[in-house]
Amino acid sequence: MTAVPPTSHPATGELVVVTGMTGAGRSTAAKELEDLGFYVVDNLPPSLLRDVVRLVDESKGMGQPIAVVVDVRSGSFFGSLQANLAQGATGRRATLVFLDATDEILVRRQEAARRPHPLQGAGRLLDGLQREREVLGDLRSEADLVIDTSSLNVHQLTARIREAFGSPDASRLKVTVVSFGFKYGIPVDADFMADMRFLPNPHWIPELRPMTGRDSGVADFVRGQPGATEFLDGYVPVLAGVAEGYLREGKRFMRIAVGCTGGKHRSVAMAEEICRRMSDHGYDARTVHRDLGRE
Known part of the structure; x- marks a missing residue:
């Protein structure tokens, strides 16, 4: 199974809709998209989405990429957003990005910013977050790209946005193996x-303990164990099959998590091999070793 090679610039006719939890990094994502050349509109009522696209098309041309940020202050407009995206009413390929984080992190960020939550009313900040999760639940489940920013700083989130939308390669599926x-x-x-x-x-194993899954000694040991090759031979074709379906449905991102106890040996070695095999299938694949060096 081989991905279709790219034929156009990634931003041509593109519409990126950024939404998510308050405090999860929408403003940071919007700023990076602007730096990447997108025409960015913040806090847009979804009912105006088609009007914005039409105005940009008329003034800047259909090749101008557009990003709109929609937050919970839009209230009942979320139904309109879902309808517009589902029907393709804008005439552009749309990508829905949802930014999320744990409640603990979101509370900490909001308290640091000394801002109340727009939905908390007379209640607690956590009450507002819980209401927001209820409002955004359907959008999160329909998102093309979900980014958990709990453990990301501003620079790391910027890198994730740049990785997703700054490449000159839009029609290839971007696969991240974590x-x-x-x-x-x-x-x-x-x-x-x-x-x-x-x-x-x-x-x-004493001689392997200080190494990581990136070292050939550990990688050879892990991949040489009974069941390792069988797992890879069975799992990667499944991933490739789903990836083809993602492409047919217009989805451009796949995130594969590979875990072990500490994230140092087995998961790292196997993630590298899965990434290599997905690259061989023609996908834009890369690895992220989240917990390497943490112990």
Whole structure:
């Protein structure tokens, strides 16, 4: 299975809709999109989406990429947003980006900014966040790209946006393979998750313990264990098959999480191999080792 090669600039006719939880980084994402050449409109009522696209098309041409930021202050307009995106009423390829974070992190950020939540009313900040999650639940489930910013700083979030929308390669599926340690928590923004704890742990082999899954000694050990090759031979074709379906449905992002106990040996080695095989299938694949060096 091979991905269709790119034929156009990624931003041509593109419409990116950024939404998500208050405090999750919408403003940071919007600023980076603006730096990437997008025409950015903040806090847009979704009912005006088609009007904005029409005006930009008339004034700047249909090749001008557009990004709009929609937040919970738009209230009942969210139904309009979903209708517009589902019907393709704008005439552009639309990508819905949802930014999220844990309640604990969002509360901390809002308190640091000394801002009340727009939905908290006379209640607590956490009450406002819970109401917001209820309002945005359907949008999150329909998003093309979900970014969990809980552990990301401003520069890391900027890099994620640039990685997604700054490449000159829009029609290829962007595949990110993330290694992680279960003891540090699972990535909540993954489309797929695989558990490598069925393989022997190199941590218990003294000469391999200080190494990581990026080192050939550990990588060879992990991939040489019974069941490792069988897993890869079965799992990667499934991922490639789903990736083809994503492309047919207009989705351009896939995030695969690969975990082990600490995120140092088995998950890293297997994530690198999955990435290599997905690249061989023709996808724009890369690895992120979330917990490497954390212990």
